[in-house]
Amino acid sequence: MKIQHLDHSCLLVDISGARILIDPGNFSASKVREIAPTGLDAVIITHQHADHCDTDLLCEILAANPRAAVLAEPEAAAQIVGQADGPAAGPGQAPARGKEVVPLPAGSSYQVGQVKVSAIGGLHAVIHPDIPRVGNSGLVIEAPDEKRLGVTGDSLVPEPEFQDIDVLAFAVVAPWSKMSETIDFLRNTRPRIALPVHEGIVNQNGRPIFLTQATNLAPDATQVRDWPEDGIVII
Numbered sequence: 540m541k542i543q544h545l546d547h548s549c550l551l552v553d554i555s556g557a558r559i560l561i562d563p564g565n566f567s568a569s570k571v572r573e574i575a576p577t578g579l580d581a582v583i584i585t586h587q588h589a590d591h592c593d594t595d596l597l598c599e600i601l602a603a604n605p606r607a608a609v610l611a612e613p614e615a616a617a618q619i620v621g622q623a624d625g626p627a628a629g630p631g632q633a634p635a636r637g638k639e640v641v642p643l644p645a646g647s648s649y650q651v652g653q654v655k656v657s658a659i660g661g662l663h664a665v666i667h668p669d670i671p672r673v674g675n676s677g678l679v680i681e682a683p684d685e686k687r688l689g690v691t692g693d694s695l696v697p698e699p700e701f702q703d704i705d706v707l708a709f710a711v712v713a714p715w716s717k718m719s720e721t722i723d724f725l726r727n728t729r730p731r732i733a734l735p736v737h738e739g740i741v742n743q744n745g746r747p748i749f750l751t752q753a754t755n756l757a758p759d760a761t762q763v764r765d766w767p768e769d770g771i772v773i774i
Contacts, residue, residue, distance in 0.1 A: 540685050542706070544770040545570040547739030548591055550690065550708060555653040555682035559583060560607075561690055563600060564590040566739035570770075571596060579604040581651045583643070584611035585692030586663055586675040587618045590739065594619060601638060610649055610656065612676040612692075613642040643676050654682045659700045663693045664715040679704070686774045689730065693737070695720050697727035703760075704730050706774055711735035712749040721749070722756045725763070733763045734772065 541553040549567035552559045557580045563571050567590075582600060584592045592615055601607060611619060619640050643649060645661035658676035665672060678690040679700050686705035695716055701707055707730035711721060725733055735753065738746050754763040766772065 540688065540706075540774045542688070542708075542734065542772045542774065543574075544734070544736065544766045544772075545574060548585075548692075548708075548710070548736045550736070551576055552680065552688065554680065554685055554688070557581070557652040557654040557682070559651060559654070559656070559680070560600065561585070561678070562591040562692070563593060563596050564588070565593040565596070566590045568593055568596045571600070575603065576600070577603055579607040581608045581610055581649075581656070583656065583678065584609075584615045584619070585678065585690065586612050587615035587673055588663075588693065591615075591692070592619065608649070608651065609638055609640045610643040611640055612658070612674045613644050614674040616640040616642045644674075645676055654680060656680055657700070659698050660692070660694050660696055662696075664695060664713070666715045677701070688774075695724040697724055701728040701730065704728070706730065706732045706734065708734045708736045710737035711753055712741055712746070713737055714740060718749060718752055721753055725753060725757045725761055729758050729760050731761065732774065733757065733761050735763065735765065
Protein backbone atom coordinates (compact mmCIF):
# COMPACT_ATOMS: atom_id res chain seq x y z
CA MET A 540 0.00 0.00 0.00
CA LYS A 541 1.25 3.43 -0.98
CA ILE A 542 -0.09 6.48 0.86
CA GLN A 543 0.72 9.99 -0.30
CA HIS A 544 -0.08 13.00 1.87
CA LEU A 545 -1.34 15.89 -0.25
CA ASP A 546 -1.40 18.38 2.63
CA HIS A 547 -3.84 18.72 5.53
CA SER A 548 -6.23 15.72 5.42
CA CYS A 549 -5.99 14.73 1.76
CA LEU A 550 -4.55 11.28 1.06
CA LEU A 551 -3.89 9.47 -2.21
CA VAL A 552 -3.98 5.73 -1.55
CA ASP A 553 -2.83 3.02 -3.96
CA ILE A 554 -3.87 -0.42 -2.74
CA SER A 555 -4.46 -3.73 -4.55
CA GLY A 556 -4.74 -2.11 -7.95
CA ALA A 557 -7.16 0.59 -6.79
CA ARG A 558 -6.40 4.30 -6.54
CA ILE A 559 -8.42 6.27 -3.99
CA LEU A 560 -8.33 9.97 -3.16
CA ILE A 561 -9.61 10.98 0.29
CA ASP A 562 -10.77 14.43 1.44
CA PRO A 563 -9.59 16.84 -1.28
CA GLY A 564 -10.35 20.06 0.60
CA ASN A 565 -9.39 23.69 0.15
CA PHE A 566 -6.26 23.42 2.33
CA SER A 567 -5.02 20.70 -0.04
CA ALA A 568 -5.97 22.34 -3.34
CA SER A 569 -2.50 23.55 -4.32
CA LYS A 570 -0.87 20.17 -3.75
CA VAL A 571 -3.68 18.26 -5.47
CA ARG A 572 -3.45 20.54 -8.50
CA GLU A 573 0.34 20.14 -8.52
CA ILE A 574 0.09 16.33 -8.44
CA ALA A 575 -3.00 16.26 -10.71
CA PRO A 576 -3.86 12.64 -9.87
CA THR A 577 -5.23 10.49 -12.66
CA GLY A 578 -6.43 6.90 -12.83
CA LEU A 579 -8.61 7.36 -9.76
CA ASP A 580 -11.13 4.65 -8.96
CA ALA A 581 -12.84 6.56 -6.15
CA VAL A 582 -12.93 9.91 -4.38
CA ILE A 583 -14.11 9.69 -0.76
CA ILE A 584 -15.32 12.56 1.43
CA THR A 585 -15.47 11.96 5.19
CA HIS A 586 -17.54 15.08 5.94
CA GLN A 587 -18.82 18.35 4.55
CA HIS A 588 -16.35 20.95 5.89
CA ALA A 589 -14.47 22.85 3.21
CA ASP A 590 -11.03 21.73 4.41
CA HIS A 591 -12.12 18.18 3.53
CA CYS A 592 -14.37 18.85 0.53
CA ASP A 593 -13.74 21.67 -1.94
CA THR A 594 -16.41 21.30 -4.62
CA ASP A 595 -14.49 23.37 -7.18
CA LEU A 596 -11.50 21.11 -6.68
CA LEU A 597 -13.74 18.05 -6.83
CA CYS A 598 -15.06 19.29 -10.16
CA GLU A 599 -11.52 19.45 -11.55
CA ILE A 600 -10.64 16.01 -10.17
CA LEU A 601 -13.69 14.39 -11.73
CA ALA A 602 -13.06 16.06 -15.08
CA ALA A 603 -9.66 14.34 -15.14
CA ASN A 604 -11.03 11.06 -13.73
CA PRO A 605 -14.37 10.32 -15.42
CA ARG A 606 -14.53 6.74 -14.12
CA ALA A 607 -14.01 7.57 -10.45
CA ALA A 608 -16.84 6.81 -8.06
CA VAL A 609 -17.74 9.58 -5.61
CA LEU A 610 -18.48 8.38 -2.07
CA ALA A 611 -19.41 10.81 0.68
CA GLU A 612 -20.81 10.96 4.19
CA PRO A 613 -24.57 11.50 3.62
CA GLU A 614 -24.73 15.16 4.67
CA ALA A 615 -21.65 15.88 2.59
CA ALA A 616 -23.22 14.02 -0.35
CA ALA A 617 -26.35 16.18 -0.07
CA GLN A 618 -24.22 19.33 0.08
CA ILE A 619 -22.23 18.33 -3.01
CA VAL A 620 -25.43 17.54 -4.88
CA GLY A 621 -27.03 20.79 -3.72
CA GLN A 622 -24.13 22.80 -5.08
CA ALA A 623 -24.21 20.83 -8.31
CA ASP A 624 -27.96 21.17 -9.03
CA GLY A 625 -28.47 23.55 -11.88
CA PRO A 626 -27.78 23.78 -15.61
CA ALA A 627 -24.40 22.04 -15.37
CA ALA A 628 -25.73 18.92 -13.67
CA GLY A 629 -29.03 17.27 -12.78
CA PRO A 630 -30.40 16.36 -9.36
CA GLY A 631 -28.24 13.84 -7.49
CA GLN A 632 -25.25 14.42 -9.72
CA ALA A 633 -21.74 15.49 -8.87
CA PRO A 634 -20.26 18.75 -10.18
CA ALA A 635 -19.30 18.84 -13.84
CA ARG A 636 -19.50 15.12 -14.31
CA GLY A 637 -23.21 14.20 -14.22
CA LYS A 638 -22.10 11.46 -11.81
CA GLU A 639 -24.06 10.09 -8.88
CA VAL A 640 -22.71 10.84 -5.42
CA VAL A 641 -22.99 7.65 -3.36
CA PRO A 642 -23.90 8.29 0.31
CA LEU A 643 -21.52 6.47 2.66
CA PRO A 644 -23.13 6.46 6.13
CA ALA A 645 -21.53 4.88 9.18
CA GLY A 646 -22.16 1.15 9.13
CA SER A 647 -22.11 0.90 5.34
CA SER A 648 -19.41 -0.35 2.99
CA TYR A 649 -18.51 -0.01 -0.68
CA GLN A 650 -16.35 -2.18 -2.88
CA VAL A 651 -13.70 -0.56 -5.07
CA GLY A 652 -12.31 -3.47 -7.06
CA GLN A 653 -10.68 -5.75 -4.49
CA VAL A 654 -10.75 -2.99 -1.86
CA LYS A 655 -13.45 -2.75 0.77
CA VAL A 656 -14.20 0.71 2.14
CA SER A 657 -16.16 0.68 5.42
CA ALA A 658 -17.62 3.78 7.07
CA ILE A 659 -17.63 4.02 10.85
CA GLY A 660 -18.46 6.51 13.59
CA GLY A 661 -21.09 8.92 12.30
CA LEU A 662 -20.52 12.28 14.01
CA HIS A 663 -17.99 15.09 13.82
CA ALA A 664 -16.22 15.99 17.06
CA VAL A 665 -17.89 18.65 19.20
CA ILE A 666 -16.56 22.09 18.28
CA HIS A 667 -18.77 23.94 20.77
CA PRO A 668 -22.11 22.95 22.33
CA ASP A 669 -23.76 25.84 20.47
CA ILE A 670 -22.53 24.57 17.09
CA PRO A 671 -24.63 21.70 15.69
CA ARG A 672 -22.60 18.58 14.99
CA VAL A 673 -22.40 17.40 11.40
CA GLY A 674 -21.91 13.88 10.14
CA ASN A 675 -18.48 12.28 9.88
CA SER A 676 -17.75 8.92 8.30
CA GLY A 677 -14.45 7.54 9.49
CA LEU A 678 -12.98 4.97 7.13
CA VAL A 679 -11.42 1.53 7.23
CA ILE A 680 -9.83 0.54 3.94
CA GLU A 681 -8.78 -3.07 3.47
CA ALA A 682 -7.94 -5.61 0.79
CA PRO A 683 -6.67 -9.20 0.72
CA ASP A 684 -3.01 -9.52 1.74
CA GLU A 685 -2.76 -5.79 2.50
CA LYS A 686 -2.45 -3.80 5.70
CA ARG A 687 -5.64 -2.17 7.01
CA LEU A 688 -5.82 1.63 6.83
CA GLY A 689 -8.01 3.73 9.10
CA VAL A 690 -8.88 7.38 8.49
CA THR A 691 -10.53 9.25 11.35
CA GLY A 692 -11.89 12.29 9.56
CA ASP A 693 -12.76 14.89 12.20
CA SER A 694 -13.22 12.67 15.22
CA LEU A 695 -11.14 11.26 18.04
CA VAL A 696 -13.64 8.63 19.17
CA PRO A 697 -11.68 5.38 19.66
CA GLU A 698 -13.99 3.33 17.47
CA PRO A 699 -13.63 -0.46 17.88
CA GLU A 700 -12.68 -0.77 14.22
CA PHE A 701 -9.61 1.39 14.85
CA GLN A 702 -8.33 -0.75 17.71
CA ASP A 703 -4.87 -2.19 16.91
CA ILE A 704 -5.28 -1.30 13.22
CA ASP A 705 -2.16 -1.50 11.04
CA VAL A 706 -2.15 2.16 9.92
CA LEU A 707 -4.23 5.07 11.18
CA ALA A 708 -4.33 8.60 9.75
CA PHE A 709 -5.29 10.76 12.73
CA ALA A 710 -5.90 14.46 13.32
CA VAL A 711 -2.72 15.54 15.10
CA VAL A 712 -4.13 19.03 15.72
CA ALA A 713 -7.61 20.51 15.31
CA PRO A 714 -9.67 23.47 16.55
CA TRP A 715 -12.02 20.95 18.18
CA SER A 716 -9.42 18.96 20.14
CA LYS A 717 -6.95 19.25 23.01
CA MET A 718 -3.50 17.69 22.89
CA SER A 719 -4.46 15.42 25.79
CA GLU A 720 -7.42 14.10 23.79
CA THR A 721 -5.19 13.29 20.83
CA ILE A 722 -2.75 11.40 23.03
CA ASP A 723 -5.54 9.52 24.80
CA PHE A 724 -6.99 8.59 21.41
CA LEU A 725 -3.70 7.02 20.33
CA ARG A 726 -3.40 5.19 23.65
CA ASN A 727 -6.94 3.85 23.33
CA THR A 728 -6.63 2.71 19.70
CA ARG A 729 -2.98 1.57 19.67
CA PRO A 730 -2.43 1.61 15.90
CA ARG A 731 0.81 0.02 14.75
CA ILE A 732 1.60 3.07 12.61
CA ALA A 733 -0.01 6.49 13.16
CA LEU A 734 0.21 9.07 10.38
CA PRO A 735 -0.42 12.73 11.32
CA VAL A 736 -2.90 14.71 9.25
CA HIS A 737 -5.12 17.80 9.65
CA GLU A 738 -2.15 20.05 10.39
CA GLY A 739 -3.08 22.67 7.80
CA ILE A 740 -4.48 24.88 10.57
CA VAL A 741 -1.03 25.49 12.09
CA ASN A 742 2.19 26.86 10.65
CA GLN A 743 5.56 25.13 10.50
CA ASN A 744 6.52 26.59 13.88
CA GLY A 745 3.47 25.16 15.61
CA ARG A 746 3.23 21.76 13.95
CA PRO A 747 6.27 20.20 15.72
CA ILE A 748 4.76 20.97 19.12
CA PHE A 749 1.77 18.75 18.48
CA LEU A 750 3.67 16.09 16.57
CA THR A 751 6.42 15.81 19.20
CA GLN A 752 3.98 15.28 22.07
CA ALA A 753 1.95 12.76 20.09
CA THR A 754 5.15 10.89 19.26
CA ASN A 755 6.60 10.94 22.77
CA LEU A 756 3.38 10.05 24.58
CA ALA A 757 1.94 7.48 22.18
CA PRO A 758 1.77 3.91 23.48
CA ASP A 759 4.84 1.71 23.04
CA ALA A 760 3.06 -0.37 20.40
CA THR A 761 2.47 2.70 18.20
CA GLN A 762 4.98 4.30 15.87
CA VAL A 763 3.98 7.88 15.04
CA ARG A 764 5.60 8.30 11.65
CA ASP A 765 6.00 11.73 10.10
CA TRP A 766 5.72 12.15 6.36
CA PRO A 767 8.95 12.27 4.32
CA GLU A 768 9.65 15.23 2.06
CA ASP A 769 7.80 13.68 -0.87
CA GLY A 770 4.83 12.85 1.34
CA ILE A 771 4.90 9.16 0.37
CA VAL A 772 4.79 6.25 2.79
CA ILE A 773 4.94 2.63 1.65
CA ILE A 774 3.39 0.15 4.05
